[in-house]
Amino acid sequence: MAKNAAARGPTIRDVAALAGVHPSTASRALDASLPGRVAEPTASRVRAAAHALGYVPDPAARSLRTRRSGLVGVVIPDLTNPVLAPIVQGVEETLRAAGFGCLLADTDNDPAREASAIDELEARRCEGLVIATARRRSAAVERLAKRGPAAVLVTRGLDTGALPLVAADDAQGVAAAVRHLAALGHRHLAHLTGPRDLSTTVRRARAVRESAKALEPPDVDVVVHHGSGFTIADGRRLARALLSAHPEVTAIVAGNDMIALGCLDAMAGAGLRCPEDVSLVGHNDMPFVDRLEPALTTVAIPQRALGVRAAEVLLGRLAGEAVATEQLVLPTQLVVRGSTAPPPPAARRS
Amino acid sequence: MAKNAAARGPTIRDVAALAGVHPSTASRALDASLPGRVAEPTASRVRAAAHALGYVPDPAARSLRTRRSGLVGVVIPDLTNPVLAPIVQGVEETLRAAGFGCLLADTDNDPAREASAIDELEARRCEGLVIATARRRSAAVERLAKRGPAAVLVTRGLDTGALPLVAADDAQGVAAAVRHLAALGHRHLAHLTGPRDLSTTVRRARAVRESAKALEPPDVDVVVHHGSGFTIADGRRLARALLSAHPEVTAIVAGNDMIALGCLDAMAGAGLRCPEDVSLVGHNDMPFVDRLEPALTTVAIPQRALGVRAAEVLLGRLAGEAVATEQLVLPTQLVVRGSTAPPPPAARRS
DNA sequence: AGTCTGGTGGCAATCGATTGCCACAGATGG
DNA sequence: CCATCTGTGGCAATCGATTGCCACCAGACT
Structure with missing residues (x-):
């Protein structure tokens, strides 16, 4: 049934036999990390034999012995x-x-x-x-x-x-985003982000709060909402709730670009234009967000x-x-x- | 230097010893594909032992013997x-x-x-x-x-x-695209696609040509240009050349969505609007092309x-x-x- | 009563590479 | 001239699981 050809390739014993040495010698000759362990003429004979046979060491056998899997x-x-x-x-x-x-x-x-x-x-x-x-x-x-x-x-x-x-360095990027929005004249920011049990979430949320507080003068307020994930759907839900509960908000800092995409959906659904009515900043600068309409302002990470x-x-x-x-x-x-x-x-x- | 703990886990011999059987019996007891090979009381003793020890078979050893790597x-x-x-x-x-x-x-x-x-x-x-x-x-x-x-x-x-x-089934999708464009009134199509040494390229190019010929009446002409790859940059180059060499073209069928994105760039660069001046169809319906401006008409593949x-x-x-x-x-x-x-x-x- | 059968389980070989240890040869030094 | 050392290569054990083969036992059948 199952074709059992298995066509086993040449083993180190075949190589050794062809080179006229013991398998252990062949093994050492082929081990680049043992320079000089085998005399050069012998080693090159082994290498030639290995090459001629198309020898490839069996990872299972090697792994079994060396305890490393690669x-x-x-x-x-x-x-x-x-x-x-x-x-x-x-x-x-x-x-x-x-x-x-x-x-x-x-x-x-x-x-x-x-x-x-x-x-x-x-x-x-x-x-x-x-x-x-x-x-x-x-x-x-x-x-x-x-x-x-x-x-x-x-x-x-x-x-x-x-x-x-x-x-x-999310904190730095987010702080730059907050300063950017403040400089544009926004005074009511929102941060819509993911679940609290992710470090990225808390890092970014804290950075939003603290960088707003650190503004001079500190006249910008921030409302933070957490969603259950970092998906477009989560962003949509969050933004929908935010826009109706906090009409004073004029700029959203999204926890990542996916949430930002959801925000765009919610804005469109609420008849709000971006950026004329509400500004939006994403996070990650993932591929293609520069090609959206509007092109997404975002925190680029390397x-x-x-x-x-x-x-x-x-x-x-x-x-x-x-x-x-x-x-x-x-x-x-x-x-x-x-x-x-x-x-x-x-x-x-x- | 390198922490050499290696902390080898329990082996089948440990399991066998704990269960009071021979390793081979333990092996068979744990092999679900041999039902009945080991008496149930024995098998469950072995399973219990394996569980108690947190036994996990070593893939290298198994692979060495079975010639399968998983x-x-x-x-x-x-x-x-x-x-x-x-x-x-x-x-x-x-x-x-x-x-x-x-x-x-x-x-x-x-x-x-x-x-x-x-x-x-x-x-x-x-x-x-x-x-x-x-x-x-x-x-x-x-x-x-x-x-x-x-x-x-x-x-x-x-x-x-x-x-x-x-x-x-690219051919079918592409044919639908061509018919769609013809029905909209386009008479001069272009197909911008990737290198000829990819089967997708030739499949799609042939489909564009043949479906145009099969139109009733067959009054739509098609120009096909091949690029060196399926990237945005390739699309940009192709579209730039096309738009200046073939001003009569009013619709482009791109070889894939990446090329389509490049086309959008080239159109913008040439002061042409999509779709008002030139229509564009992509291929693959890759994530996020529905969020571009304009949202991309494309052939969705599963x-x-x-x-x-x-x-x-x-x-x-x-x-x-x-x-x-x-x-x-x-x-x-x-x-x-x-x-x-x-x-x-x-x-x-x- | 003797043999056969089916069900269980043990024995030992095996997969292929690596490596600790030993042996031998030739060289060096005392 | 013998002892030692160094360079080179062989021997055999080892890693851990699998599996072909055999042995044993109980029960059944003739």
Whole structure:
């Protein structure tokens, strides 16, 4: 039935036989990290034999003996969120260059699936994990600080800081957004964001509040609403509620670009124009938000670099570097586009 | 230096010892595909022992013995192309449900990287490959029809048809687009698309030509230009050249949505409005093109379903099903939005 | 009573690469 | 001239799970 050809390729014994040496010698000759362990003439004979046979070492056998799998797991909340694509690309490219393979797991934003994904990746003996799904408290993730493969978080961190985190400097970006809006003349801001159990949420919300308070003069007020997720639908719900409850608000700082998209929907539904009636700032500068109408003003994060740095930190740990649980912060930048403008002359009313 | 804890988990011998049986018996007791091979009381003792110890079989050891890795490679051209995200999601979810892990490889649209990615995935003993990067002729991919892991292509097929392909019915979608434009009154169409060495390109180009010819009356002419890729920049270049060389064209059928985005740029640069001056149809209905200004009329393909079906076909092959090299075609649908409209009253001139 | 059968479980080989230890040869030094 | 050292290569154990084969036992059947 099942074609059982299996066509096993050549093994190290075949190589050794062809080169006229013992398998162990062949193994050492092929191991680049043992220079000089095998005499050069012998080594090149072995290499030639390996090449002639098209020898490729069996990863299972190697892994069984060395206890290393050459695999890293990448856990992400939702691949269709465009902000993740460049991050994953950066991770994948960096890890591949270092000889690691990337096992992908999409959790669909479900903590239960996150936990099972981590278990599964661990069962597959991944040497490291890059996790972009962490909630502020998460038993499944926190355990990795003590037991299991080396782990690095991206974007979303733990409250305990028990694991290294590579994230963007949201606070700075959000503060720039608030100052930008204040300078345009807005006095009533809203911050619509995601669930409280994500570190990004609280970081950004705190930054909005504090940067508003720090304005000179401090005459800008902020209302903050939390949704249950970072999706367009969440943004729509939040904005709908906000616009009817707080007609004085003339500018919205969205927790991310997806929420901002939802805000645009809600504004359109309420007959409000952006930016003439309400200004809007997103977060992440995910691909294509510069092509919306209006083009979204947003806080740009170094997406690809986040992925690259996260992978680098992980590689450092795997190489046995200090086990510091560093929290790496990469710079952000406010990108002003068409969705922000001065408030309407007469602050709009209900 | 490197913390060498390695903290090996319990092995099947530990489980066997705790249950008071031989390791082989423990192995069989834990193998769900051997019902009845071990007496129930014994089996449940083994299961209890395994559970108590938190036993997880070592994939390397198992793989070494069984010659199966439980891994599938997924080769994609560019993760930041939003059309791929749902496809990869579908693949990943389906494979995971079947117990396979997904090794991701992004080739950045580079055939050389595709070849090395395939080699690498093969070296890792992937049991199957899902390939979304295939060119019409590709030694690296064609070889898989004879040797190497089972492979399934998505979206992009081989001329030889030597490997199964899961693709959308582009021809039907494109034909609908052409009829839609003709019905709006357009008589001069252009098709701007990607390189000729991709099957999607030729499928779509042929469909544009043939469906125009099949119109009644056949009074619509079509000019077809090929670019070097399926990117926004390619679309921009193509559209720029087209608009100056063919001022009579009032509607563009783009090879995909990325090219369509480039067309929008070029139109804006040339002072042309869409759809008032030039209508535009994209292809793929990738996420967010419904939110552009104008919202893009495009041919929707069942993105997620493509991924799911591709994974299913692969699973079928892995299960030893008939080795038919079926070419699976999933339905498409023209989604009419704001980027198509009747041509300007006086066909525009140079 | 003897043999057969089916149900269980144990034994040991096996998958393929790696590596600790040993052996041998030639070189060096006392 | 012998002892030691260094460079090179072989031997065999090892990683952990799986599985073909065999052995044993109880019950059934002739």
